[in-house]
Amino acid sequence: MxxxxxxxxxxxxxxxxxxxxxxxxxxxxxxxxxxxxxxxxxxxxxxxxxxxxxxxxxxxxxxxxxxxxxxxxxxxxxxxxxxxxxxxxxxxxxxxxxxxxxxxxxxxxxxxxxxxxxxxxxxxxxxxxxxxxxxxxxxxVQVGPETVMNMLYTAKKYTVPALEVHCVDFLKNNLRPDNAFMLLSQARLFDEPQLASLCLENIDRNTMDALAAEGFTDIDLDTLVAVLGRDTLGAREVCLFLAAMRWAEAEAQRQQFPPTPENKRKVLGKALHLIRFPLMTIEEFAADPAQSGVLTDREVVSLFLHFTINPKPRVEFINRPRCCLRGKECSITRFGQVESRWGYCGTSDRIRFSVNRRIFLVGFGLYGSIHGPTDYKVSIQVLHTDSNTMLGRNDTGFSCDGSANTFRVMFKEPVEILASVNYIASATLEGQDSYYGTRGVRKVTHEGSGTRTCFTFCYVAGNNNGTAVEDGQIPEVIFYT
Known part of the structure; x- marks a missing residue:
């Protein structure tokens, strides 16, 4: 059943x-x-x-x-x-x-x-x-969400391929991040490679939403291994680790084990070594994995040494970046000149943009104070223009040294940006008056490794604190191709 x-x-x-x-x-x-x-x-x-x-x-x-x-x-x-x-x-x-x-x-x-x-x-x-x-x-064919899995099982049991196709098509049409893991488990169980592939692609594009779904903790170990082994996941390793801990706790309870660190490690098995701990920052590693009790003392020490000394010692975990975070970090600047001054009153600086190819947006470069070294509070966001859906956000802060340079503010997770789709970049700052950019251009192209990444910027109607294509804030976009 x-x-x-x-x-x-x-x-x-x-x-x-x-x-x-x-x-x-x-x-x-x-x-x-x-x-x-x-x-x-x-x-x-x-x-x-x-x-x-x-x-x-x-x-x-x-x-x-x-x-x-x-x-x-x-x-x-x-x-x-x-x-x-x-x-x-x-x-x-x-x-x-x-x-x-x-x-x-x-x-x-x-x-x-x-x-x-x-x-x-x-x-x-x-x-x-x-x-x-x-x-x-x-x-x-009458198939609905409550019957489709049992219908697929029955169609396969009695070898009725036309009905199988209807069931699989229904599942494809209803595939979403919040059910992708559950459908992936079923696709693997029923040997439906095309559906499994679509589920994996959905998980790659919406990794954080898929991991947050209730069905994630219900998958089997082989499915967890298949996912953690992928190079194409769009999430930082610390988030994958925390998700794996949630799964391990649920699996220990299913096997009627107390959810101790030792039992979590036991049920994770080979999945633990698919988490790429060397890709974390030392702060991320120290805050969660190092204190979890799931890693041995020797593993914790070797990873701390990996983070802090050169040449780096060998560790037992993969240190190859996932492809959405692989390669050289890129950035583009949309202004030709820096001026002063730009004020803040709680309104967001916003600019609309699109890109000619798929990228992962990881942060913005922002201008700092014209009055010398100071700290800013900032909220950065990326929104889908048509639906106004928030795709990424980080409420944080940054320190500047009083120069006209830009200062990096990063998202917690890479944000997937699809080709030829309109997005809004937003930054809301609290702090002293800052520098701002002028002589901005509508199109900016980044050349690298035989590829051209072309950004197109447009004015956002409404209250945007004055930021436009020609002048304003959000001077720098930081991304991976």
């Missing part, structure tokens, strides 16, 4: 339907004569008299077959489906099943064909089995 999508997809439930008509419509007018089509429990199957001349009111083959769906009329086999109090007894027709499924054909007509008139299917959900029959009798 397999779990359903449940509440994770209920808000986006949908129905995929094939075929052009339904026997239910024609049969609705004959409610007084047609037998009911709903499944009944094993203990309450009534004796049914044949309905006389029902064929006359069903002009098409589709309607006639649809009338027979879950109907005692002409049935020659019964299935006892499910288990426990949810068992249902479903009438069926060997011929209709045999022409739609090679498994049913072998069951009824093969060399070891069964002669039983009642077949028990305790591993199949009644709703999924009735959905399978509906497809075999009428080519119609």
């Amino acid at each position: 397999t779990p359903s999508l449940g509440a994770a997809m209920a808000a986006r439930g949908a129905s995929v339907t094939g075929g052009t008509s339904s026997a239910a419509t024609a049969a609705a007018t004959e409610a007084s004569t047609d037998p009911p089509t709903e499944p009944t429990s094993v203990s309450s199957v009534p004796d049914r008299e044949p309905v006389y001349n029902w064929q006359a009111s069903k002009p098409t083959l589709k309607e006639r077959l649809g009338f027979l769906l879950n109907n005692e009329a002409l049935s020659d086999v019964h299935f006892v489906v499910g288990k426990g109090s949810g068992v249902q007894r479903v009438p069926a027709h060997r011929f209709a099943l045999s022409i739609g499924s090679a498994v049913f054909d072998a069951m009824f007509n093969g060399g070891m064909a069964t002669t039983a008139t009642e077949i028990e299917l305790p591993d199949v959900e009644p709703a999924a089995f009735l959905g399978l029959l509906k497809f075999l009798y009428s080519d119609e």
Whole structure:
């Protein structure tokens, strides 16, 4: 038995339907004569008299077959489906099943064909089995978030590839960051490589949202290993570590272990060594992994030495950057000259931008005080222009030395910026008057490693503290390609 999508997809439930008509419509007018089509429990199957001349009111083959769906009329086999109090007894027709499924054909007509008139299917959900029959009798597919997984399992069990395709297409269309891990586990279980690949790509693009989803802690160890081993995750290693600790605590409880550091390390197994501790800052490592108790004393010491001395000693963990954080850090400056002065009153400086290729935005360079060394409070943000969705934010501060240089303020996580999509860069500063840029240009191109990254800047309508293409704040954009 397999779990359903449940509440994770209920808000986006949908129905995929094939075929052009339904026997239910024609049969609705004959409610007084047609037998009911709903499944009944094993203990309450009534004796049914044949309905006389029902064929006359069903002009098409589709309607006639649809009338027979879950109907005692002409049935020659019964299935006892499910288990426990949810068992249902479903009438069926060997011929209709045999022409739609090679498994049913072998069951009824093969060399070891069964002669039983009642077949028990305790591993199949009644709703999924009735959905399978509906497809075999009428080519119609009715699949929703609560039934799709069981329907896929049933379609695979009885080798009905067309129904499998409908189920997988439904899952693809409903794939989101908050269910990507759960669907990935199911895709691996059902050997659906295309769906698994789409799930992994979604996780790469929305790593932090996917890790925060409730379903993340329910995945199996092999799925966790498959994800942590990827070079394409868009998250810092400390966030991957914290997510792995959440998973380890849930897994220890599933295995009925106390969630001690030793047991967390035990259930993580080889997944622990896929976390790239050397890529953390020493502050990140000291705040969480070093104090977690999951690492041995020798591992903690060797990593601290790796952070603090040269030449760096060998460590047992991967130190290769994930590709979204790999390579040389790049930056572009959009102003040709620096002037003074620029004031702040709680309003955000904002500028709209787009890029010709996919990048990961990691921070901004901002101007500092014209009055000498001082500290600023700052909130930086990246928003999607059309939906006004916040994609990245950091509320922090920075110190400046009184020069006209820019000072780096970084996001906590890289922000994926897609090609030819409009975004808004925003910075809200609290502090003394600062320098500002002038002689700004609309397009700025960065050349590097045989690639051209072209930024296009535009004015943001509304209250933007005066920042525009020609002058203002947010002079520097820092990114990885």
